[in-house]
Amino acid sequence: MKKAQPWIGLLARLILGGVLLVAGYLKAFTPDKSMMAVRAYEILPIWFANVLGIILPWLEIGAGVLLIIGVAIRYAAIFGSALMVLFIIAIAQAWARGLSIDCGCFGGGGTVDPSQTRYLEEILRDTGLALCGLYLLRYPLTKFALEKKPSQELALGE
Amino acid sequence: MSSKTPKGPDNTTRNLVIGMVVLVVAVGAIFSVLSNKENTSAALPASVSKDDGYGIVFNGELKGVPVIDIWEDFQCPVCARFEQTNSAYLEKIIEEKKAKVVFHTLSFLGPESSLAANAAACSADEGKFLGFHKGFYSSQPAENSGVITSDYLIALGQAVGITSDKFKSCVNNLDYKNWVNNVAASGGEQNINSTPTVFVNGKEIRRATSATELGDYFDPAAFIKAVEGK
Numbered sequence A: 001m002k003k004a005q006p007w008i009g010l011l012a013r014l015i016l017g018g019v020l021l022v023a024g025y026l027k028a029f030t031p032d033k034s035m036m037a038v039r040a041y042e043i044l045p046i047w048f049a050n051v052l053g054i055i056l057p058w059l060e061i062g063a064g065v066l067l068i069i070g071v072a073i074r075y076a077a078i079f080g081s082a083l084m085v086l087f088i089i090a091i092a093q094a095w096a097r098g099l100s101i102d103c104g105c106f107g108g109g110g111t112v113d114p115s116q117t118r119y120l121e122e123i124l125r126d127t128g129l130a131l132c133g134l135y136l137l138r139y140p141l142t143k144f145a146l147e148k149k150p151s152q153e154l155a156l157g158e
Numbered sequence B: 001m002s003s004k005t006p007k008g009p010d011n012t013t014r015n016l017v018i019g020m021v022v023l024v025v026a027v028g029a030i031f032s033v034l035s036n037k038e039n040t041s042a043a044l045p046a047s048v049s050k051d052d053g054y055g056i057v058f059n060g061e062l063k064g065v066p067v068i069d070i071w072e073d074f075q076c077p078v079c080a081r082f083e084q085t086n087s088a089y090l091e092k093i094i095e096e097k098k099a100k101v102v103f104h105t106l107s108f109l110g111p112e113s114s115l116a117a118n119a120a121a122c123s124a125d126e127g128k129f130l131g132f133h134k135g136f137y138s139s140q141p142a143e144n145s146g147v148i149t150s151d152y153l154i155a156l157g158q159a160v161g162i163t164s165d166k167f168k169s170c171v172n173n174l175d176y177k178n179w180v181n182n183v184a185a186s187g188g189e190q191n192i193n194s195t196p197t198v199f200v201n202g203k204e205i206r207r208a209t210s211a212t213e214l215g216d217y218f219d220p221a222a223f224i225k226a227v228e229g230k
Helices: A003-027 A031-039 A046-069 A075-096 A119-138 B009-035 B077-095 B112-126 B129-138 B151-158 B163-171 B175-191 B220-228
Strands: B056-058 B066-072 B100-106 B197-200
Touching: A003 A031, A003 A046, A003 A075, A003 A119, A031 A046, A031 B175, A046 A075, A046 B009, A046 B175, A075 B175, B009 B066, B056 B112, B077 B100, B077 B129, B077 B220, B100 B112, B100 B129, B100 B175, B112 B129, B112 B151, B112 B163, B112 B175, B129 B151
Parallel strands: B066 B100
Antiparallel strands: B056 B100, B066 B197
């Protein structure tokens, strides 16, 4: 198991980082749609949802790149996990309130036909991604990371 | 929480990479925020006013008539359906001056939507917006399939009787590019989360809830009732 840890870490980095990078890239250049996706959750004041809709994709790209090349892994991992938890909360509240929206995770978003909502899948996927981040927070030593000795800040007891 | 970050080349590379990533993220985010802001010096097509959310207005001078705001995206298939369901009625009430109608052409579906919205604004300058609008939706291309180009839009204009060189250059040069962005920004402020979204006197009309319960959007009689309040 000890031997497999860095390899599992690499996998976790590539999955979480890859998803963040792709999700960010798909949204960063369609800001109108991305703003719409955030507004459709009906949680945030409209002006703030619009700002977040523009900025969030770029933050996802940043965290994704850091995870893939393996620098500041713990920071990027905790950011990614926190983001996933926020997404899960946002999706769950939309579900509970009976909104019919697309999560807008990979572009798209906004109000959709009630038959097209996929809340459960979205929540399960984000849970898996959050777990990747938590794994990296616990075991930041991974294969093929640019940074060989991850910072001990944010360490979860070792 | 002791920091045991090693000194040396590894640390330099790390800081360099972090710096570069932060820079790209910051530049990208700031550039996006700025390019999505309303541009108050944007060229505006005929019959557009900032007060109407930069929409293209028909019968803006009328008072005491229903005000219909239509938020749409030229590439949205459901918008084509709305247009086909209700355009005859809309043209009639515009013609007979029975309502003020404002078209807000959003462009969130992609660059081809922006091209189409710009061309629609050019057609408004020629007094042919409604014809262009109808012509476009009657043969709406698939979303972002590369069909919508300047040439396509100019040919479409010709098909509905717009032959001026001014229209051609307006389409080719994206004269109303900034206006297209302003309409989008205004849609954001108005919390428009899907297209079409239609308001009558500021209140959204009833949405369809199923394939048979068409709401006010896709049932012509229900739409007329929603507008005329009878």
